Amino acid sequence: MLFIVLIGPPGAGKGTQAKLLEQALDLPQVATGDLFRENLKNDTPLGKLAKSYMEAGELVPDEVTVEMVRDRLGRSDCANGAIMDGFPRSPVQADAFEELLGSMNATVNIVPYIYVDEEVLIERLLKRAEIEGRADDNEETIRTRMRVYKEQTAPLIDYYSAKGLVNKIDGEQSIEAVNRDLVAAIRLVAA
Numbered sequence: 001m002l003f004i005v006l007i008g009p010p011g012a013g014k015g016t017q018a019k020l021l022e023q024a025l026d027l028p029q030v031a032t033g034d035l036f037r038e039n040l041k042n043d044t045p046l047g048k049l050a051k052s053y054m055e056a057g058e059l060v061p062d063e064v065t066v067e068m069v070r071d072r073l074g075r076s077d078c079a080n081g082a083i084m085d086g087f088p089r090s091p092v093q094a095d096a097f098e099e100l101l102g103s104m105n106a107t108v109n110i111v112p113y114i115y116v117d118e119e120v121l122i123e124r125l126l127k128r129a130e131i132e133g134r135a136d137d138n139e140e141t142i143r144t145r146m147r148v149y150k151e152q153t154a155p156l157i158d159y160y161s162a163k164g165l166v167n168k169i170d171g172e173q174s175i176e177a178v179n180r181d182l183v184a185a186i187r188l189v190a191a
């Protein structure tokens, strides 16, 4: 089994790259933000719970997030692993993830860290807001998401560096070049 955890600030291109990797590696993308948005759209109890957090750009509580991931990874398309996009998002979630993977006799294999300068990020996110109309892509929420990333998610870089799993990828390159670097890094650990 191969578990890849993509890390990077909002707007670094994790979603775009995860979709490209899905094809290259034949593994599913597990994007917690997409799963929450689907629940929101279908007005499920989980969606109702997540709504206010998402609109504010804050993290949805860990218990429900971890349960949602457990459920998703239990599906048959994840039998060979998954490309994690947006989870784990804090060291507490990373501990929970490790436990969850342990119960599947699996582990995190590589943590590509896609880094992009903050000014470039905000510009990208505002542009995405125009194109996709995502409700949480307004300037105030973007700043909150950036703060939440720095406070809660960025510590994961040290968390996974200590395990020797982090691979830095320059996210300011073209989409194709980022994909090429990612595939090369992953092939090395998957060989």
Ligand code: AMP
Pocket (backbone or CB within 6 Å): 010, 032, 033, 034, 036, 053, 054, 055, 057, 058, 059, 060, 061, 065, 085, 086, 087, 088, 089, 093, 136, 145
């Ligand atoms: P994303 O599409 O990854 O930017 O996620 C959009 C929103 O979904 C985030 O701002 C959070 O409110 C929520 N979310 C996504 N992933 C997580 C997670 N791992 N833990 C908590 N909340 C999350």
